[in-house]
Amino acid sequence: MPGASEATGASTGSRATVQGARRLVVKIGSSSLTSVSGGLEVSRLDALVDAVAGRVASGTQVILVSSGAIAAGLAPLGLTRRPRDLATQQAAASVGQLHLTRAYADAFARHDRVVGQVLLTSHDVVRRAPYRNAQRTFERLLGLGVVPVVNENDTVATDEIRFGDNDRLAALVAHIVGAEALVLLSDVDGVYDDDPRAPGAAMIDEVHGMADLASVRVAKPGASSIGTGGMASKLAAADLASGAGVPVLVAGAADAARALTSGEVGTVFAPTGPRLSARRFWLRHMAGSHGRLHLDDGAVRAVASGPAARRRSLLAAGITGSDGDFEAGDVVELVGPHGDTVARGVVAFDAEEMPELVGRKTRDLAPEFRREVVHADDLVPVGRRPAPDPAAHA
Ligand SMILES: Nc1ncnc2c1ncn2[C@@H]1O[C@H](COP(=O)(O)OP(=O)(O)O)[C@@H](O)[C@H]1O
Numbered sequence: 001m002p003g004a005s006e007a008t009g010a011s012t013g014s015r016a017t018v019q020g021a022r023r024l025v026v027k028i029g030s031s032s033l034t035s036v037s038g039g040l041e042v043s044r045l046d047a048l049v050d051a052v053a054g055r056v057a058s059g060t061q062v063i064l065v066s067s068g069a070i071a072a073g074l075a076p077l078g079l080t081r082r083p084r085d086l087a088t089q090q091a092a093a094s095v096g097q098l099h100l101t102r103a104y105a106d107a108f109a110r111h112d113r114v115v116g117q118v119l120l121t122s123h124d125v126v127r128r129a130p131y132r133n134a135q136r137t138f139e140r141l142l143g144l145g146v147v148p149v150v151n152e153n154d155t156v157a158t159d160e161i162r163f164g165d166n167d168r169l170a171a172l173v174a175h176i177v178g179a180e181a182l183v184l185l186s187d188v189d190g191v192y193d194d195d196p197r198a199p200g201a202a203m204i205d206e207v208h209g210m211a212d213l214a215s216v217r218v219a220k221p222g223a224s225s226i227g228t229g230g231m232a233s234k235l236a237a238a239d240l241a242s243g244a245g246v247p248v249l250v251a252g253a254a255d256a257a258r259a260l261t262s263g264e265v266g267t268v269f270a271p272t273g274p275r276l277s278a279r280r281f282w283l284r285h286m287a288g289s290h291g292r293l294h295l296d297d298g299a300v301r302a303v304a305s306g307p308a309a310r311r312r313s314l315l316a317a318g319i320t321g322s323d324g325d326f327e328a329g330d331v332v333e334l335v336g337p338h339g340d341t342v343a344r345g346v347v348a349f350d351a352e353e354m355p356e357l358v359g360r361k362t363r364d365l366a367p368e369f370r371r372e373v374v375h376a377d378d379l380v381p382v383g384r385r386p387a388p389d390p391a392a393h394a
């Protein structure tokens with residue numbers, strides 16, 4: 001387990017990246033902005049905005065992902081605890097999001113900054129066209145000097161189309177906007193090797209892959225907790241972002257100013273994989289899948305193993321079957337002989353054309369079928385990386 005005293009060059013580099021990033025996603029959790037009894041605590045929000053505005057003034061484009069809509073809606077509705085049912089959560093979010101947005105607009109106005117509200121559901125990112133549209137909107141907002149304030153569109157998100165938690169949403173947004181780093185601010189000052197309330201629990205300085213966290217105990221959020229995902233969702237989001245090349249800093253909201261200037265607080269997650277382009281990240285982590293192509297061993301080796309430069313397109317000869325109702329241009333899973341997904345990619349044929357193709361060498365195909373089924377440029381391997389299982393440690 002890397003400890004506070006074992007700072008390495010890579011960690012220093014990751015903290016330096018957070019410090020020097022020209023485009024940064026900052027996520028703040030509900031528990032750092034609200035209390036169940038008092039609703040939105042404007043003084044805490046103001047302190048966060050002071051830190052963000054300071055960073056913006058120094059030339060960084062900041063995208064703020066803010067939780068707190070549901071919690072901020074409780075007190076105005078006379079609710080004394082977080083509701084369990086989705087409809088009441090959505091009603092609370094409808095009320096609370098308005099409070100949140102108004103407070104952000106007022107707080108940033110003190111710094112002569114304009115904010116723009118961006119409410120997303122997973123529907124907006126699983127399909128390519130709305131995803132590109134969201135990308136363009138962010139780009140234009142940032143170009144206009146606006147601070148985008150993002151949340152899940154809780155009032156319309158049903159269970160099926162929920163991101164689930166804003167830590168994950170923040171990791172996705174970091175890739176949508178091409179941010180250089182992600183900062184997750186919470187009511188705890190970093191990731192601890194045990195429940196932070198346990199005697200002797202120590203904060204971890206740096207993480208170089210999820211294997212470093214194998215022995216970390218992640219306590220489940222209590223029933224009265226304001227936050228939704230607890231530390232487990234932060235670790236999953238940090239894994240998602242750092243695995244695709246984006247360093248992540250987990251720090252306390254009370255340390256926001258230092259987190260956004262020196263970066264010398266909290267726990268830093270060094271990148272564990274190459275930086276994925278926004279398109280490849282979308283393909284790998286966000287795109288909705290419309291079906292599956294089954295591959296033989298040779299095809300699995302061709303498309304999913306070895307360095308990226310040597311990976312090849314998927315040809316009909318390596319396909320043993322398909323299922324699903326996809327059309328050319330849809331995203332499908334590429335599945336190995338043992339049923340495990342080895343890659344995802346954009347398929348060049350409709351499902352109903354597949355019987356003509358399965359198992360055939362290119363030279364044996366009719367001329368109109370003689371092309372890659374999934375081109376190498378449209379294909380991204382899905383490696384398996386272990387993440388800590390909160391249930392196992394709770
Ligand atoms: N190993 C751990 N290290 C740090 N915090 C942990 C750990 N296990 C559980 N926690 C808890 O996770 C909580 C943060 O998650 P959460 O309340 O969901 O935050 P937020 O609302 O900011 O998203 C902290 O209050 C902390 O008590």
Ligand SMILES: N[C@@H](CCC(=O)OP(=O)(O)O)C(=O)O
Nearest residue numbers: 030067068069070165166228
């Ligand atoms: N979208 C929800 C927050 C969901 C969420 O992930 O909350 P948190 O764990 O506090 O970051 C809201 O605004 O209440």
